[in-house]
Amino acid sequence: MKYIKLSTSFNFGEVMSVIIASILLPFLPETPIQLLVEGLLYDFGQLTLPFDNVDSDYLKKPRKFNVTSLKNFMLFMGPISSIFDLIVFAILLLFFKLHDAATFQTVWFSYSIVSNLLGMHIIRTAKLPFIESNAHKFVYASSILLSIIGVLIPFTWLGDLIGLVPIPAMYIPIIILVPILYCFVAMIAKKIYIKKFGEWI
Numbered sequence: 001m002k003y004i005k006l007s008t009s010f011n012f013g014e015v016m017s018v019i020i021a022s023i024l025l026p027f028l029p030e031t032p033i034q035l036l037v038e039g040l041l042y043d044f045g046q047l048t049l050p051f052d053n054v055d056s057d058y059l060k061k062p063r064k065f066n067v068t069s070l071k072n073f074m075l076f077m078g079p080i081s082s083i084f085d086l087i088v089f090a091i092l093l094l095f096f097k098l099h100d101a102a103t104f105q106t107v108w109f110s111y112s113i114v115s116n117l118l119g120m121h122i123i124r125t126a127k128l129p130f131i132e133s134n135a136h137k138f139v140y141a142s143s144i145l146l147s148i149i150g151v152l153i154p155f156t157w158l159g160d161l162i163g164l165v166p167i168p169a170m171y172i173p174i175i176i177l178v179p180i181l182y183c184f185v186a187m188i189a190k191k192i193y194i195k196k197f198g199e200w201i
Contacts, residue, residue, distance in 0.1 A: 001063065001201050002049050002124050005073045009123070010042075010116050012078035017085035027101035029089070033162045034109050038150075042116040045146045051138045055125055058201070069199060076193055077186070081119065084182045085112070091174060106154045106164040107171045113150030115179035117143045122186045126200035129187075151175060 014035075021029035030038070088111055092098040098107075120143065125133035135143075151172075154164040167175075194200050 001065070002052065003046050005070060005077075005201060006046055006049075006120055006123055007043075008070060008074040009077040010081055010119070011039075012074045013081035013085070014112065016079065016082040017089075020082075020086065021089055025089075025093075025104075026099075027104070029108055030105050031163055034105060034164065037153075037158075037162055038109050038112055041113050041146050041150055042120075045117045045139075045142045046120060048136070048138045048142045049124070051136045052124060053134060053136050055127060055133055058126075069197070072197055073193075077123070077189065080186060080189055081115070081182065084115065084178060084185075088174060088178055091178075092171075096170070102163060102165045103168070103171075106159070106167055107174060109164060110151045110154065110167060111175045111178060114147045114175055115182055117147050117150075118179045118183055119186060122183050122190065124201070126190070126194060 018029055018035075085108070088108060092104055092107060098104055121129045121135060121139075124135060124139070127133040129135070151167070153159045155166050159165070190200065
């Protein structure tokens with residue numbers, strides 16, 4: 001359930017972001033091959049979730065797959081991640097005046113990987129992550145490793161192969177700070193969601 005809800009909400013949000021950006025920008029926010037590689041990387045991170053620790057209160061009663069619950073989660077959390085994608089777009093376009101397609105695509109590529117892998121720790125538990133509920137060491141290790149890989153790929157031959165370029169230093173804070181801000185907002189949204197629907201994962 002963690003994997004399914006994570007995947008649907010993040011993918012729904014990203015589809016929204018791509019559609020909106022494709023309308024507003026004179027170039028694609030990411031090329032198809034970049035989206036595929038990005039998705040593959042954070043899917044590797046989510047594939048460690050079968051090893052994850054499960055909160056004891058979640059195991060008190062049997063759980064059933066609920067399509068309505070999945071839909072509610074996707075429609076509630078997906079747009080939040082999309083809003084932060086649009087914030088990144090606005091910072092790049094309005095503050096940095098960035099109109100170079102390759103650099104724009106590269107920043108969003110790395111930001112998306114870091115944001116989704118960090119956001120996974122907010123969504124994986126109804127409790128306060130890192131304090132009240134800790135993930136399995138495999139989940140932590142994969143998140144850290146794949147976030148580093150996501151930032152480094154643009155500097156490698158693979159990045160060059162899929163149209164990415166080395167990231168100028170001035171854009172690195174976006175890739176680090178905006179995901180942290182997203183996590184704080186997501187934790188507030190989680191409390192609202194639990195109060196409204198009486199459940200989380």
